[in-house]
Amino acid sequence: MRNTQDIWSYVDAKKAAFEKLADDVWAVPETCFGEFKSVALHTQALEAEGFRVTRNCGGLPTAVMGEAGEGGPVIAILGEFDALPGLSQEAGVAERREIESGGAGHGCGHNLLGAGAMLAATAVKDYLAKNGLKGRVRYYGCPAEEGGSGKAFMVREGAFDDVDIAISWHPAPFMALNVANSLSMIQVDFTFAGRASHAAAAPHLGRSALDAVELMNVGVNYMREHVPSDARIHYAITDSGGLQPNVVQAKAKVRYMVRAIELPTMWNILERVKKVAEGAALMTETTVTSQVVSAMSNLLGNGPLEKAMQANLQHLGPPPFDEADRAFASQMQGTFQDEDIATAYRRFGMVRSDAPLGVEVVPADSPRAQLRGSTDVGDVSWVVPTVQTYGATYAIGTPPHSWQMVAQGKAPAAHKGMTQAAKAMAATALDCLRDSALLSDAKADFAARTKTFAYKSPLPADTRPPVVKPS
Incomplete structure (x- = not known):
């Protein structure tokens, strides 16, 4: 020494x-x-x-x-x-x-x-x-x-x-x-878009984005049994579509975090989460888009x-x-x-x-x-x-x-x-x-x-850090 x-x-x-x-x-x-x-x-x-x-x-x-x-x-x-x-x-x-x-x-x-x-x-x-x-x-x-x-x-x-x-x-x-x-990790925002309507007078005209978020969460919860035991999936509803229950929510957003020991496993689980999101959109006649927020190896x-x-x-x-x-x-x-x-x-x-x-x-x-x-x-x-x-x-x-x-x-x-x-x-x-x-x-x-697995950034090329102004 x-x-x-x-x-x-x-x-x-x-x-x-x-x-x-x-x-x-x-x-x-x-x-x-x-x-x-x-x-x-x-x-x-x-x-x-x-x-x-x-x-x-x-x-x-x-x-x-x-x-x-x-x-x-x-x-x-x-x-x-x-x-x-x-x-x-x-x-x-x-x-x-x-x-x-x-x-x-x-x-x-x-x-x-x-x-x-x-x-x-x-x-x-x-x-x-x-x-x-x-x-x-x-x-x-x-x-x-x-x-x-x-x-x-x-x-x-x-x-x-x-x-x-x-x-x-x-x-x-x-x-x-x-x-x-440590675990690799990726955060993705899923944004659902539906159609607003009066929840009492014309509920049949509405397509609830919040319903889609809730159905996605249910679907992912059922999926948890079928991922590796050392993987993790977390979520937070970041936009519930408003505070008025008598308005069918036309937009809602949920952020998912997927973690796994290795990047390939993380990517695989994320693709399955995306399919659940697409299923939730199909069931509610809404549309869904996704955007990577952050990721790490x-x-x-x-x-x-x-x-x-x-x-x-x-x-x-x-x-x-x-x-x-x-x-x-x-x-x-x-x-x-x-x-x-x-x-x-x-x-x-x-x-x-x-x-x-x-x-x-x-x-x-x-x-x-x-x-x-x-x-x-x-x-x-x-x-x-x-x-x-x-x-x-x-x-x-x-x-x-x-x-x-x-x-x-x-x-x-x-x-x-x-x-x-x-x-x-x-x-x-x-x-x-x-x-x-x-x-x-x-x-x-x-x-x-690193011989058998070449590093590739888990951040997509179009993912940029958020613009934050000094307080």
Whole structure:
């Protein structure tokens, strides 16, 4: 194991500034492609650190890239800063207290994710400059991971074409290697058009688009039994056609999300969902059109990079939580269901204990439960060898996408977990820059995994990110 404590000191030297960045982004929560204040904060931080800044990275107004160094391999460290709707919450309290009624909040810890990733990139930048090493490090500030597939759009536009290695992280209850077990995902809007009429005086003249939506939902529910058990299908009615029950609804819209382990399975299920939509339209004498909103690929693993990251995690150890951190985490656990806590332990294959925070690094061979979500890091992993870590930043059992997550987003424990994750990422980046064999092995592993399935963006050519204006 190479000495990595030298790069850790570069992280510690700058951590206070990036803890502030995380808190500043927490205070201005913005959702899917609307992260104008957040990207401005990240851009200012990049400029203050002397990075060469590219705005509108990948053609997205709320994406930014900062590069430092010269020559050598290009190491990308990926960050995010989007929030979630409806999760406004005061920090540091173990009870529901909205700051803004119905407002957004960082319910997945992306305020920490972006700041921690930039902290790692800054440490690598400083190390390269101090030691005169060849190599370039880039921080990518990526928008709209939550439902918008920001990185998938960036990949499609070639933003990662000259990158050698990509590294990222995500807040979690434990410090652990993020194994590649995500689901591919696609979101599609189905819009039904019918004919309006008076629901009492002339119902026979109406053709209800809302009836079509409801029949589609029934049909898909019957289909669920006949898809792979690890696939997922979700829906939300985004336009019910109006609020007056005495008017036959002439237009209605439902958004479907289809997930599967691999892209071909996802496409197959989506085609079946489309047939159900067409059947619903036929039964109601309406018409239906569909439009892809977002899509992302499943994660592709990389053995050599994962081995290097795990070694750094084991060498580094868990965050240095103190008694105050544990006391607040225990208070937060008092707001959870017992099953929330049990699920967190199963997810990481850990034996349950009384510790309210993750106080050990998850072993590489832990028997993790197959509880999968989706991430647009998947698309990056299909074009660049990619590795990720989890950082222990919140109480074990915290429900994802919850007010409890927002309440812990500025806590000292969150800052400690963010800094520890930054050290793991910076050390892994440095391994790739100093060890040509690791770089070659990672690329060979990537080539072998992609040999039989050529990547194609799951985003159709005509799918564009939504136009969002600054608030």
